[in-house]
């Protein structure tokens with residue numbers, strides 16, 4: 001099904017043509033004066049020069065051709081040459097009914113579906129997830145779901161930070177605490193235990209302690225570097241410890257990401273591509289791309305049109321060690337080999353923008369990717385506290401994601417308990433679902449690149465532009481449908497196949513007009529990788545629904561045809577809202 005504005009453009013274009021003008025002038029937009037009209041066309045203004053005519057004359061010519069249009073109920077040519085438009089209710093009904101009958105509410109299929117890889121999450125092994133990781137996970141998950149819904153093939157990769165000094169620090173910290181462990185016995189030949197010698201809480205204690213000590217104690221730091229070196233060179237005991245660190249850490253990460261409905265198709269990490277680095281380095285040297293500068297191996301990436309200095313991309317340090325970008329480049333090489341994506345999207349803190357610019361240029365220049373492969377940086381802003389500074393715990397420390405989720409759940413639980421009859425268990429479950437909506441909607445409703453303020457009071461409110469408000473609206477619809485269904489089933493046995501009815505009042509028409517934007521919004525959200533578009537849409541839709549609800553007696557309506565139409569409309573609104581929150585990555589309870 002075509003987008004509504006395209007359908008209207010078609011009708012308007014035909015009128016322009018019939019009146020002797022270019023049909024392209026018939027472009028229709030949503031009205032910016034909703035008090036005057038629903039849609040408008042400014043084509044007569046644009047055509048005035050071309051046809052040497054006053055815009056109002058053109059507008060009147062066109063309006064005349066639209067008399068009796070089945071699509072436009074009102075076409076007003078007004079000075080200086082605007083066409084103000086209102087939709088025919090009969091036609092609106094037709095569009096809504098078509099939307100309801102088609103798969104994905106009439107969303108147009110992709111002509112050329114793409115294979116897209118999304119690099120998001122970016123958790124670091126052995127370190128707890130902190131709020132800095134929340135945005136990558138929440139935005140990346142939604143972009144993945146939106147692109148999938150729009151018909152692309154999408155692969156999400158968590159791209160763990162699982163290599164380098166942090167692993168050496170954990171191993172050294174562990175050796176301090178438990179030097180007797182068999183992993184540190186160089187003469188040990190047997191099989192290592194399958195059980196890890198630490199729990200996740202111990203692991204999360206070891207890393208920060210070890211990291212802090214290495215900053216004060218150079219001898220200790222040297223030991224950690226030595227351990228990193230041994231690990232990277234395959235010393236058995238260290239490798240076995242690394243495996244334990246990975247499995248304990250990943251199990252915990254899965255749990256944490258899971259509590260936010262974040263799932264990855266691939267659990268790959270920096271370690272997976274280390275084996276490709278020597279080959280990649282040789283290739284870059286042989287191709288004449290990389291050269292030695294002050295002992296380091298670099299690739300120039302500046303371009304003539306640059307307005308600011310873009311430093312060369314360093315591939316190997318002068319001591320031969322690889323860097324963060326060496327790994328990212330090797331990862332691109334592996335992704336191209338294993339998956340041949342058309343597009344790779346990185347959902348990373350926007351402070352890494354320049355870094356990714358270097359990596360992308362280097363990958364293009366060295367032909368690690370095809371000329372048509374798209375590399376996209378989706379940089380996000382900082383999540384700030386009420387003071388406008390990066391979000392911290394009350395005592396100024398880094399907030400762990402787990403605690404942030406728990407605090408939001410507690411707040412939600414408190415609000416749900418207030419004035420509601422609900423068992424303890426149910427209230428806990430509902431609070432869990434609603435808290436996820438509060439966190440995610442609070443984040444996703446902002447344009448990703450902007451900073452935003454994490455305001456727990458506002459995010460958990462049932463009123464305003466919030467996740468809980470959207471869920472509340474869905475639950476309200478569900479409860480009306482349940483009541484209707486129970487009555488209907490008792491009488492006739494079924495509530496399927498209800499017919500829509502022509503809108504009879506302004507609120508009902510406005511609701512239908514919001515609904516039919518779905519196609520346009522979902523396309524734009526996928527095109528622009530912009531979950532905030534979906535948020536803005538469901539907020540408008542929920543508002544339109546609530547206005548309709550307050551003005552309409554749904555269950556008390558006596559005309560059965562009319563009531564059937566209301567119910568059909570409610571079902572569609574519910575389904576559209578639920579589809580939208582699903583692509584945002586949260587879901588609604590049955591009651592709340």
Ligand code: ARG
Pocket residue numbers: 119121122123124159160161328346348
């Ligand atoms: N692990 C990194 C961090 O915590 C983020 C990784 C981002 N992705 C990438 N391909 N570099 O900062």
